[in-house]
Amino acid sequence: MRNIWAVANNTIAQAVRMKISAVVILLLLILLPMMSVIMIGDGTLMGKLQSFSSYGISLVSFLLSLLTIAVACYSLSTDLRRRTLDLVITKPILRYQIVLGKFLGVSLLNLLLLAAFAGIVYGLTLAIPSLTNAEPVERARAQAEFFTARKTVPMKMDTESMNQRVQQRLEKLEKEGQLPENMTRLQARSVLMEQEQTAAKSVELAAVREWDFQKVHIPPDPNAVLFIRYKFEAVPEPPNSEVFGQWRIGDFRQFQTADRRFMTPIYGFERSDSVRDVHEFTVPATVVAEDGSVTVSFYNSPEMNFSTIIFSQMELLYKVGSFGMNFSRVVLLVAIRLVFLAAMGVSLSTWLSFPVAVLCNISVFFAGLVNTFFMDAIDGIGAFMGLIYQFTIKWFLYIIPRFDGPYSPAGYIVSGEVLPWLFLGKAFLITIGIQMTLLIVVGIYIFRRREIAKVTV
Numbered sequence: 001m002r003n004i005w006a007v008a009n010n011t012i013a014q015a016v017r018m019k020i021s022a023v024v025i026l027l028l029l030i031l032l033p034m035m036s037v038i039m040i041g042d043g044t045l046m047g048k049l050q051s052f053s054s055y056g057i058s059l060v061s062f063l064l065s066l067l068t069i070a071v072a073c074y075s076l077s078t079d080l081r082r083r084t085l086d087l088v089i090t091k092p093i094l095r096y097q098i099v100l101g102k103f104l105g106v107s108l109l110n111l112l113l114l115a116a117f118a119g120i121v122y123g124l125t126l127a128i129p130s131l132t133n134a135e136p137v138e139r140a141r142a143q144a145e146f147f148t149a150r151k152t153v154p155m156k157m158d159t160e161s162m163n164q165r166v167q168q169r170l171e172k173l174e175k176e177g178q179l180p181e182n183m184t185r186l187q188a189r190s191v192l193m194e195q196e197q198t199a200a201k202s203v204e205l206a207a208v209r210e211w212d213f214q215k216v217h218i219p220p221d222p223n224a225v226l227f228i229r230y231k232f233e234a235v236p237e238p239p240n241s242e243v244f245g246q247w248r249i250g251d252f253r254q255f256q257t258a259d260r261r262f263m264t265p266i267y268g269f270e271r272s273d274s275v276r277d278v279h280e281f282t283v284p285a286t287v288v289a290e291d292g293s294v295t296v297s298f299y300n301s302p303e304m305n306f307s308t309i310i311f312s313q314m315e316l317l318y319k320v321g322s323f324g325m326n327f328s329r330v331v332l333l334v335a336i337r338l339v340f341l342a343a344m345g346v347s348l349s350t351w352l353s354f355p356v357a358v359l360c361n362i363s364v365f366f367a368g369l370v371n372t373f374f375m376d377a378i379d380g381i382g383a384f385m386g387l388i389y390q391f392t393i394k395w396f397l398y399i400i401p402r403f404d405g406p407y408s409p410a411g412y413i414v415s416g417e418v419l420p421w422l423f424l425g426k427a428f429l430i431t432i433g434i435q436m437t438l439l440i441v442v443g444i445y446i447f448r449r450r451e452i453a454k455v456t457v
Contacts, residue, residue, distance in 0.1 A: 003094070005104075007093075007097065007098055007101020007102060007105065008100065008101045008105035008426075009105065009106060011102050011104075011106060011384050013337060014356075015106065015109050017298040018070070018071065020067060020071075024063045025067070025113070026111075028117050029061060029119075030061075035052055035055060035059075036056070036125075036127075038054050039051045039055065041164050044134075044138055045128075045132055045139065046141055046145065046146060047143050048128060049125060050414045052124065052128065053125050053410070053444045054413065055410075055412045056124070057118070057126060057409055057410050058271040059120060059122055060114065061409060064349045065112055065338060065341055065365060067113070068106060068110045068341045068342050069345050069362060069365065071342075072102075072106045072108075072342045072343075072344070072345025072349065073349050073357040073358045073361060074099075074349075075102050075346070075349070076099070076113045077101050078354065080349075080452065087284045087334050096444045096447075099346060099350065099440065099447050100440070100445050103185075103247075103342055103346045104242050106342040107143065107342045107343075108412065111335055111338065111339075111429075114335055115331070118331045122324070126275045127440065129142060143173065144225075144282070145227070145280060147321050148323055148416050149318045149319075150318060150415075150447050151417070151420075152316075152317050152417050153215070153216055153317070154317040155264070155315065157200050157264040160284070162197070163195065166193050166196055169192050169435055173188065173416050174262060176334045190286070198310060200210065202308055202309065203300065203311070204300065204303040204308050204312075205300055205304045205308065206309075207299075208298065209297065209311070210294065210295055211295065211296045211297075211314050212294075212434060213252040213293070214292060216288050216293070216316065216318065217292050218285045218288060218318050220306065221285075224318065225282040225284055225285055226281050226283050226284075226285050226288070226294070226317070226318050227316070228280065228282075228315075228317075228456060229278060229314075229317060230279055230311060230313055230315070231276070231278045231279070231311070232310060233275050233309070233310045233312065234307035235310065236304070236307055237275060238275075238305070240252045240325025241274050241275050241276075242273065242275075242397050243269070243274075244271075244301060244304035245273065245309070246268070246298070246301060247270070247297065248267070248269075248296075249266065249267050249296050249454065250266030250267060251263075251264050251266070251287065251288075251295065252266070253293070264286060264287055264288065267283050283428055286322060294316070295316070297318065300387075314447055318415070321418055326413070326416075328407040329412075329421070330412050330413055330419055331409075333409050335406075336428055336432060337403055337431075340431050340432065340435060341361065343443075344360075344436075344437045345357065345358075347440060347442055348361060348441040348443075349355075350444075351443075351447075364447065368400055368401050368403035369403045369404055370404060371402045371403070377392060399435075400435075406423065407427065408430050
């Protein structure tokens with residue numbers, strides 16, 4: 001272990017002397033405070049907090065990822081190119097200890113930098129409300145919706161019934177010969193499913209749409225509230241882009257009881273909201289039944305509207321933790337990314353030159369940033385091309401880590417949603433426990449069999 005730590009210390013010293021390390025540190029020290037001042041978002045306190053925290057943590061993650069790639073690929077490959085390892089391997093140190101020491105040194109350096117700059121982002125975020133002239137209403141909203149950690153319960157669709165209806169419609173089209181000639185059966189099914197999903201999200205004039213949420217277990221707190229978050233479109237769009245809605249939230253099963261004795265209240269709201277924007281409103285958590293059930297309903301009034309409302313987002317949220325706790329989990333998610341990139345850089349540099357190792361590492365990094373986009377694009381292409389991609393690119397996208405979607409750290413801070421420990425543990429197990437370990441093992445195997453110095457007589 002002493003040999004590994006010695007190599008790690010030497011790697012850290014070598015990385016600190018690199019110009020790219022000084023550039024990254026200097027950029028973050030300048031840009032983060034500047035961003036906290038100049039970024040205003042939508043002009044509200046909430047918008048300013050979301051903009052700075054999102055871009056701040058994303059900038060830290062991106063620059064440290066590039067630094068990790070550069071240092072990890074440079075350290076070992078440079079020692080091999082300059083033949084400084086010729087002297088090291090003559091000492092009582094095994095080759096696997098060199099690889100592990102390089103990996104440990106790169107990881108420790110970047111984790112220390114991550115902790116420092118994440119602390120700066122956290123401190124500046126906490127300081128923003130006191131440095132702005134925000135109204136008390138805006139401060140209260142930021143405290144409730146941003147400086148928190150909320151669990152999200154998304155709306156669920158009856159996929160089984162939708163699949164049955166799609167199958168029936170598809171069989172009817174085939175039986176009547178109405179299936180377009182230029183459309184495959186798979187493509188037709190995809191179009192029909194999209195139509196069913198749109199219908200399930202739509203609320204026509206004079207119609208009511210209900211969303212049932214289950215397992216909503218609020219921590220004991222007399223002041224606890226629920227957050228109803230939604231986003232919709234209107235067809236046709238109103239001239240002022242505003243839609244009027246009548247909302248009711250509560251346990252509607254109480255209407256079915258014979259004595260009509262209500263154990264929990266049912267609240268009603270009337271709101272006018274803009275289309276294509278995300279909206280939230282709160283309701284006391286007393287609306288939740290003892291078994292954790294609650295229903296949200298929306299009535300599309302024909303007296304106030306003339307459009308069909310299509311909900312693209314409907315979620316129920318409730319507080320389960322603090323902003324600081326959630327921020328620390330987000331930092332751990334970034335740390336998992338950096339540790340993986342360090343392992344890949346060191347592993348590749350055991351058998352590739354510095355430029356090639358950097359190119360491969362950066363390719364994997366950017367592929368991870370757009371993994372979901374490529375997967376969706378591949379799933380949506382035709383049958384023939386899909387078969388080609390199935391055995392070429394798709395398998396590669398499955399085995400590399402994902403850095404987008406739920407693995408993107410900024411989204412949790414902006415929305416105030418909690419990053420679950422279970423998800424964080426899954427990311428650690430897959431990325432660190434499996435993918436990183438495999439890279440290190442392969443790197444050690446190649447490095448042990450590689451000829452570093454040839455004895456000549």
